[in-house]
Amino acid sequence: MTATAMMAQPGLQREAPSREPRGGATVLDRLRHALRAIEGTEVGRSARSTPLGIACIDEALGGGLADGTLHEIAAMREAGMAAATGFALALAARSPGPVVWVAEDMGLIESGRPYGPGLDDLGLAPERLVTVAAAKSRDVLWAIEEALQCRGIGAVIGEIRSADIDLTTTRRLSLAAGRRGGLALLLRSAPGREASAAATRWTVEAAPSDVAAPFPTASAPTASAPTRSGAMALGPGPARFAVSLARNRRGHPGSWVLEWNRVEHCFDLASAHREPVAQAALDRPRQAAGA
Amino acid sequence: MSLWLKRLSTDRVRRQAREAASPEAGGSAGPAGRASPLAVAAKRGNVEELVAVDATAERLGLRPGLALAQARAMRPELTVVPEDRGSDERLLDGLADWCQRYTPLTAVEAPDGILLDIAGCAHLFGGEQRLVDDLSERIAGFGFTLRVGVASTIGTASAAARFSATTIVEAGAERNFLSPLRLAALRLPDETVSALARVGLKRIGDLIDLPRAPLAARFGAGLLLNLDRALGLEPEPLVPRLPVAPYVAEMRFAEPIAREDDVLAVTERLAARLEPMLERRHEGARRLELALFRTDGAVRRLAVATSRPVREAAHVRALFVERLNALADALDPGFGFDLARLAVLVAQPRPPEQIELTHGDHPADLDRLVDRLGARLGSRRVSRLVAYDEHLPELAAGSIPAHAAVGENAGWAAFRQYRFAVDLSPRPPRLFARPEPIEAIAAVPDGPPVRFRWRRALHEVIAAEGPERIEGAWWDADDGPVRDYFRVEDSRGGRFWLFRAGLYRAGATPSWFLHGLFA
Numbered sequence: 038m039t040a041t042a043m044m045a046q047p048g049l050q051r052e053a054p055s056r057e058p059r060g061g062a063t064v065l066d067r068l069r070h071a072l073r074a075i076e077g078t079e080v081g082r083s084a085r086s087t088p089l090g091i092a093c094i095d096e097a098l099g100g101g102l103a104d105g106t107l108h109e110i111a112a113m114r115e116a117g118m119a120a121a122t123g124f125a126l127a128l129a130a131r132s133p134g135p136v137v138w139v140a141e142d143m144g145l146i147e148s149g150r151p152y153g154p155g156l157d158d159l160g161l162a163p164e165r166l167v168t169v170a171a172a173k174s175r176d177v178l179w180a181i182e183e184a185l186q187c188r189g190i191g192a193v194i195g196e197i198r199s200a201d202i203d204l205t206t207t208r209r210l211s212l213a214a215g216r217r218g219g220l221a222l223l224l225r226s227a228p229g230r231e232a233s234a235a236a237t238r239w240t241v242e243a244a245p246s247d248v249a250a251p252f253p254t255a256s257a258p259t260a261s262a263p264t265r266s267g268a269m270a271l272g273p274g275p276a277r278f279a280v281s282l283a284r285n286r287r288g289h290p291g292s293w294v295l296e297w298n299r300v301e302h303c304f305d306l307a308s309a310h311r312e313p314v315a316q317a318a319l320d321r322p323r324q325a326a327g328a
Numbered sequence: 329m330s331l332w333l334k335r336l337s338t339d340r341v342r343r344q345a346r347e348a349a350s351p352e353a354g355g356s357a358g359p360a361g362r363a364s365p366l367a368v369a370a371k372r373g374n375v376e377e378l379v380a381v382d383a384t385a386e387r388l389g390l391r392p393g394l395a396l397a398q399a400r401a402m403r404p405e406l407t408v409v410p411e412d413r414g415s416d417e418r419l420l421d422g423l424a425d426w427c428q429r430y431t432p433l434t435a436v437e438a439p440d441g442i443l444l445d446i447a448g449c450a451h452l453f454g455g456e457q458r459l460v461d462d463l464s465e466r467i468a469g470f471g472f473t474l475r476v477g478v479a480s481t482i483g484t485a486s487a488a489a490r491f492s493a494t495t496i497v498e499a500g501a502e503r504n505f506l507s508p509l510r511l512a513a514l515r516l517p518d519e520t521v522s523a524l525a526r527v528g529l530k531r532i533g534d535l536i537d538l539p540r541a542p543l544a545a546r547f548g549a550g551l552l553l554n555l556d557r558a559l560g561l562e563p564e565p566l567v568p569r570l571p572v573a574p575y576v577a578e579m580r581f582a583e584p585i586a587r588e589d590d591v592l593a594v595t596e597r598l599a600a601r602l603e604p605m606l607e608r609r610h611e612g613a614r615r616l617e618l619a620l621f622r623t624d625g626a627v628r629r630l631a632v633a634t635s636r637p638v639r640e641a642a643h644v645r646a647l648f649v650e651r652l653n654a655l656a657d658a659l660d661p662g663f664g665f666d667l668a669r670l671a672v673l674v675a676q677p678r679p680p681e682q683i684e685l686t687h688g689d690h691p692a693d694l695d696r697l698v699d700r701l702g703a704r705l706g707s708r709r710v711s712r713l714v715a716y717d718e719h720l721p722e723l724a725a726g727s728i729p730a731h732a733a734v735g736e737n738a739g740w741a742a743f744r745q746y747r748f749a750v751d752l753s754p755r756p757p758r759l760f761a762r763p764e765p766i767e768a769i770a771a772v773p774d775g776p777p778v779r780f781r782w783r784r785a786l787h788e789v790i791a792a793e794g795p796e797r798i799e800g801a802w803w804d805a806d807d808g809p810v811r812d813y814f815r816v817e818d819s820r821g822g823r824f825w826l827f828r829a830g831l832y833r834a835g836a837t838p839s840w841f842l843h844g845l846f847a
Contacts, residue, residue: 123847149758153713153725163713170709187697243821248791272793273817276847
């Protein structure tokens with residue numbers, strides 16, 4: 038088989054869902070593919086990807102987060118680490134197989150340790166998780182690489198607190214991810230400024246939840262506190278994330294506000310108005326696809 | 329076989345002095361130090377007295393038990409060092425470990441002896457005499473005064489080492505050998521020896537043929553037991569200092585090895601030798617120990633644990649690669665290692681495996697990853713989450729080392745059942761190891777906070793849910809006051825899990841804590 042035939046194959050697959058309007062785009066796509074093949078980041082990559090379950094984002098990503106590549110998820114600031122963690126965990130939970138979470142000791146002190154009873158809410162069964170605590174960021178990077186080279190791992194979350202990670206490191210990690218095809222998520226406490234070999238770079242922030250929306254539980258909320266006034270009469274709504282896709286190798290960047298559905302374990306697109314949210318929940322893409 | 333280190337304490341002090349002096353002064357400090365008498369002193373009762381003396385001091389007429397003041401008056405040039413029993417014990421343990429190069433069964437005979445069970449090992453060294461020569465030469469080379477006794481019972485061997493010039497007592501000759509020795513050679517308490525002396529019994533031979541019942545009645549059963557044990561009429565097993573490994577492979581080197589690569593290559597070859605042994609008995613190793621014997625008598629031990637029984641040499645090597653990488657100080661081979669031993673400390677059944685044809689899940693790969701990570705970072709740092717049947721959030725879930733994890737769901741199935749049954753309110757995915765104190769202001773005594781300050785930042789609460797009251801078990805007073813948990817959201821969208829410890833009562837101000845972060 039010639040090199041062009043090999044490259045044409047994934048190109049054809051990609052065209053079907055995105056339906057590029059202009060002919061020039063496909064040529065560009067091919068060129069990009071050829072470049073990636075030379076770089077080695079996509080060689081041997083399985084065509085699998087992990088969809089987020091939201092049509093417009095998955096379309097931008099070309100079908101979802103590509104497995105076997107590195108994705109960077111950064112909090113806007115140190116205090117927003119919890120939201121970034123939640124987003125990363127929810128993504129990792131969508132991959133099949135065990136999940137390895139590697140973190141520095143300092144990170145576990147600053148933002149707390151993984152807590153099993155809370156992971157279920159994000160769709161990640163706690164028994165799937167293996168946590169690794171390392172004393173230094175060097176050990177974290179080593180452990181991520183080791184975990185990525187292991188067959189049968191669904192996703193690896195690497196939590197890094199050091200300010201900068203150089204291009205060589207991210208390239209190493211994405212090469213390691215490409216070998217076995219696991220989902221590699223680099224979780225950072227601040228957006229990186231330096232060049233990176235990651236396929237996508239996200240920044241995640243907690244967005245104010247829809248306070249008036251009923252919190253989805255099986256029955257009525259727990260014992261309500263006596264006399265509360267105004268907004269305080271209601272508890273926080275479902276978690277919302279303001280995510281922005283700052284870099285996307287397979288499509289255009291964008292930013293969205295996502296709402297986590299803790300019952301269905303999927304993301305919904307949230308908007309400023311309440312009614313459309315409720316409607317969007319009815320025709321969820323995953324259900325429409327019969328998944 | 330019994331070793332008697334007669335001058336353990338003083339030899340230790342001399343060795344330390346020599347080690348400290350050798351870098352700069354070379355040999356000059358050694359002879360000068362040897363010339364002056366040395367003694368170790370300690371307080372016994374109300375008197376400072378000598379407890380150990382070296383050969384020079386003994387020649388000058390100093391004996392253990394002499395009062396320190398008297399000794400100083402007799403010999404003003406005497407160097408006195410305070411007693412350090414801890415160091416002596418450590419040294420003796422270290423030497424006993426070193427003796428494992430001859431046999432896996434070694435024991436410490438406090439305060440100054442070491443026992444070795446050399447049955448079945450002596451021929452490996454060319455007979456008992458050769459073994460004794462080899463061992464004496466090496467230990468004397470470390471700078472210790474040593475007496476050795478070899479016999480088929482512990483009692484006779486230790487008597488030979490301490491009370492006689494004979495080294496090897498043949499099996500069956502115990503009676504003739506022991507008869508002329510003083511009674512103290514039977515390892516008896518001092519009172520018994522002096523009581524026996526008062527009735528005219530001074531040598532072991534005096535005792536052997538006496539009627540046994542009156543002796544036992546007067547001096548206790550211990551006397552006869554020790555006698556019988558020494559004569560081999562009563563068994564006395566040696567209790568080894570370290571557990572004996574079920575599988576051991578070792579390799580001696582004509583020329584000491586020092587390079588890390590060599591050590592790893594040797595490890596792999598040893599593991600390859602263990603492999604058929606393990607396979608024959610359908611077992612695999614869960615814990616392995618590599619002991620490296622340095623030429624100067626130190627023993628370096630490295631242990632690795634595995635999450636499932638392993639046999640493959642390559643896997644074992646990979647684990648030790650990580651273990652060596654993780655060492656804070658390098659391996660420090662000194663002048664090199666002359667003996668390496670790989671032992672399987674814990675083995676577990678592992679049936680022979682079928683070669684897999686399918687490419688399904690790879691649990692073995694995950695276990696291998698856990699082992700590799702654990703070997704380098706420490707096995708406690710690689711963990712799995714488990715659920716416990718507890719009310720307090722920090723006790724309801726924990727983590728255990730991943731290689732020790734058993735069962736598929738580790739209590740989570742039960743937790744899920746409980747959660748659906750009581751409709752448990754959400755828990756945060758990240759929990760602080762200890763709740764962080766915050767300053768919070770609540771509008772009403774039982775209500776959620778209106779604003780709170782955490783890590784110096786002020787958070788305005790715009791929505792809150794709660795309280796969810798969580799109490800520890802009533803029988804456990806350590807669980808602290810009642811906690812009222814609230815799930816709150818601040819104006820910037822941050823979601824927190826807070827609790828108030830205690831209740832607002834007259835004269836009591838409860839404190840607030842932040843326990844976890846919601847996504």
